[in-house]
Amino acid sequence: MQHFLLSSKARTISLKAVFSMGEDKAYQTFCDMRWAETDGEAVCPRCGCTESYSIATRRKFKCVGCHHQYSVTSGTIFASRKMSFTDLLAAIVIFVNGAKGVAALQLSRDLDCQYKTAFVLTHKLREAMAREQMDRQLNGVVEIDGAYFGGHVKPENRKEDRKDRRLKMNQTGKRQCVVIMRERNGKSLPFIVRNEGDAVPYVRDHVGTVATIMADEGTGWDALHAGWDTRRVNHSVAFLDNGACTNQAESYFSRLRRMEVGTHHHIAGPYIGQYAREASWREDNRRVDNGTQAAMVTAAAMEAPVSRQWKGYWQRG
Template sequence: MAQHFLLSAESRTLSLKEIYEGGEGKAYDTFKRLRWASTQGEPVCPKCGCLDHYDIPTRRKFKCAACHAQFSVTSGTMFASRKLAFVDLLAAICLFVNGSKGMSAVQFSRDLDVQYKTAFVLAHKLREALAAETVTEMLDGEVEIDGAYFGGHVRPENRVEDRVDRRKKENQSDRRRVVVALRQRSGRTLSFVRMSEADGVDIARARMVAGAKLFADEATHWDALEMQFASTRINHSVSYSDGHGKHTNMVESYFSRLRRMVRGQHHFVSHKYLYQYANHAAWLEDHRRRSNGGNAFALLGGSLNHPVSRIWAGYWQRSE
């Protein structure tokens, strides 16, 4: 039997030992190389695009020779106004991608020796950066669609006379959400958080190309897509797969990873931020066959080419 990829040496191309042995200087050079990849790490002014600059080595900053603006390797990026050292940020990204089912903010804070708030915001900034990879993604070929509900569990009362029928709408929580996922076979996974699974009909119409082939379960709301896409349906009350590709197993595999992330790592996920965890699980599922070093540098490069977060910048200082 062939060895699983995650057990092979090819999956381990980056380690915390290697990062800290390289030190702050090597980590800083890695940030420069990925921020300005087109110029092999030579600084480019983010305001005017000029290549000519003056070094300010004592502050690890640069001054543009044209517009005289001062900037650093993290100016205008997801890591703007950072306080952690470059080697710690690189180690944080390594830890983040190593968790195949995610990593809780408590564990993240302990491993990095930072406050819980720091770890929480940093993790969500990284999730925002990785989600940017599929913002404009359109799915083609064979695409599976399904939905899964998360959150909103209503505990039964202690005394039997106080218990209510939790199946009724008036006794259900308003925090329950459904994650609608579209997964292209041998392609990307797109996830969306909605109130109802039927909202996935409009999502599919917007994010699938006209010639795509749809695979869905027996839910009646997917009937509306059969006029637009060639569709194959599988009745899960009868079987989960009928052979010859008639299944939704790949999108179910994504939901399996997301459920293990929510239940096993985070234990509780707010409905307000469920979309972040859904995007994280989709990214991990899509890149499960890429080495941890490849994932780490891809995420770092994406974060350095992502603008300052408008959601997580100053998260703890804002008034709710």
């Protein structure tokens, strides 16, 4: 039987279709996503009035009620954009088509834009995608696991000068732990902590009390037994033990590791949370066709407010 991702059902949009639709249709697509409740008719973001004059020469609107001038991207994460709507839509399609993510350098070459523009744009998309994970609650069977990223220490050239990098005294202190909580055949939720055991308070906030938790033998998860039906699997003995396993959590980390090694090469530091949430979104929607994925990201970007972190086209000092 053919895998879904190899079938024609997984391909419902292409770059060829985006560039052939033209700027007017691309612009109308953003209008339809922004004002879905009014079938693409403009709604003033300041007063909510549904009557506006269209300033066609500038693709702007003027509210009849408060006389405020606005565009389809005003107040969204794409506010103050300079790229054409065709290029924005193409960027979204390229972004969702990358199973392991898309490097900003590759996107800048595909769209013939500066690397800075592509870098900030992809992070804006990650920020918009992550909004659906806010206040998410997990139930049923929830698998939990952690993995460490960053803080790599290069070994010395000569063997006699090398130190045991497993010891805390020989580490940089920059290592961070990504913890994933994932419902079996459901949604997932990642977060960043210093050590795996620091994740227990997050579990209390986001996992229902009647859920069954699956975890490995790490001592940091011992505290979970006090609040949930917790089942453990010792990976030094087996990967599956009486139905207990963390295979779907490991699947998430496989994707995140491949994003780091094969695409981005460096995801640690201040941005690791955004990459972790992107990998979570890709795992949750891995069986969704790319056209629907592009529509989901576009709609999320139209609903997301102006970014405080990624405002403008480069981060300022």
